Amino acid sequence: MPLPRYRSLVTSLPPRLRTPQGQLFTLRYVGRRTIFRSGAALPAELSPRVGTIFLGLIGLGFISTMIGVYEFYSSFAIWPEEVRADLRAGVKAKQQGNLALSRKLLTQSLQTALSLPPDRFSPSPYLKLSGIAITLCEVLEQDNKSNEAYEGYTSALEHLRKNWSVLTNEEKLRAISLGQKLGEMADTYQLGEAEEERWLTWSVEEVLKLAKAIGSSKPGSKSEENDLVLSNLELPKWVSVTDIGAPLETLGAFYARSGKSTFAVPLYLHTISLLVPPLTSPRKATTEELCRGAQLMSNLSELFMRSTPTPAALHQSEAWARQALSLLQKTQENASRSDDSRLCEDALAVVLFNLGSLREMNGDSKSARQLFEQSFEQSKKLKSQEGLIQARRAIRRLDIKQYDVPQQPSPRLDTSTQPGSLPNE
Secondary structure (H helix, E strand, C coil), X not given: XXXXXXXXXXXXXXXXXXXXXXXXXXXXXXXXXXXXXXXXXXXXXXXXXXXXXXXXXXXXXXXXXXXXXXXXXXXXXXXXXXXXXXXXXXXXXXXXXXXXXXXXXXXXXHHHHHHCCHHHHCCCHHHHHHHHHHHHHHHHHHCCCHHHHHHHHHHHHXXXXXXXXXXXXXXXXXXXXXXXXXXXXXXXXXXXXXHHHHHHHHHHHHHHHHHHHHCEECCCCCCCCCCCCHHHEECCCCCCHHXXXXXXXXXXXXXXXXXXXXXXXXXXXXXXXXXCCCCCCCCCCCHHHHHHHHHHHHHHHHXXXXXXXXXXXXXXXXXXXXXXXXXXXXXXXXXXXXXXXXHHHHHHHHHHHHXXXXXXXXXXXXXXXXXXXXXXXXXXXXXXXXXXXXXXXXXXXXXXXXXXXXXXXXXXXXXXXXXXXXXXX
16 A cells, blocks of 8 residues: 655654544653753763763653762752752752752752852853752652642753853753653643643744754755755754654644644654655664554554544545554564563554554454454563453454454463453453
8 A cells, every 4th residue: 555645744743542432642752751851961071971970961860879979969060159058959859859858958059059140050051950959840840839840840941041142052952852841741740731832832843943954954955945854954963863853843743632633744754754754865764663663553543533524534644553563563573572662562563453443444344353362462462461452352343243253263362461350341
């Protein structure tokens, strides 16, 4: 089946099988989305030991347990003396789980830092200043103070926006990530679609401007002066595909949830074009990127079927689903056993099920059953209870529809290998 006439697609994650029978599944990716980056936030002058500590100050909330006491304390020498003591103690308290003390010390550290001239934090002053704020907000989130955390993230972003003209590209990328974080929090804490859209739209607008500013077009590529073709950009090493694609993917998922498919589709396509570069591209995508691209293709397939199914929509939906399956199969052949491989395995169970549903809609019960059975076996391999339930229900549905035709028995669950038993149906 030929690929639809689009460049590529979108939305990701371990399968959240939440649709009623007869419909398609969607996927979301949560496990590894980079909201606060590590590599780009580190000035080149920092040593590895300093970098390990600094990761905790840019929002990842992680301090290596392998660091010795001397290394832990000496790494804070990069900070102004006025900030150093409270910051060091606040990070240590956070590491030890004393959130109340960590919150108090980090608040004092941030207030002191903001009272000092920015050049005291050079190089990359706004990465460091926002890093303290992000670490404080993470402590607030861990302490279930979501409103205060939201206000803190907002203040950190507004501080960056206020100084936009002097920010480095890395610092602008930090601001974009904060905007995406706020949009996701608006969704999580149900602050309203307008609030969520406001942050996500701003992040996408700014990341496209940044991509155009820092990326160089490939030789021979032709595009309109104001037309940004993301797949044609060669990005510098300090910025990743995820940095550029994550805001687009998140806004696309928002529009998909809101029923605005017209807005969601182009965002999905741009994201997929980044994750799955053409064969002629010198950049080789990682296993994670390819698997995420396949997940987004599957979600785009589902998006085409949300309205009343037509033959054209069904054809387009199946074409994308088959493209996702082909990409997953090729990627798995070259993937090692890792978390990235698991990402592919999760996506495969869902893509097989969706293809089975599409074949069923086309009246091809034989192929549908085969695909449902493959999805069942894949879910069994992954010990995915929900995947097993959905695949078994689909097979039973086919059995009922074709009761007058001898069918193979529906696969039975081996409860000894499953995390729980199936409910009676």
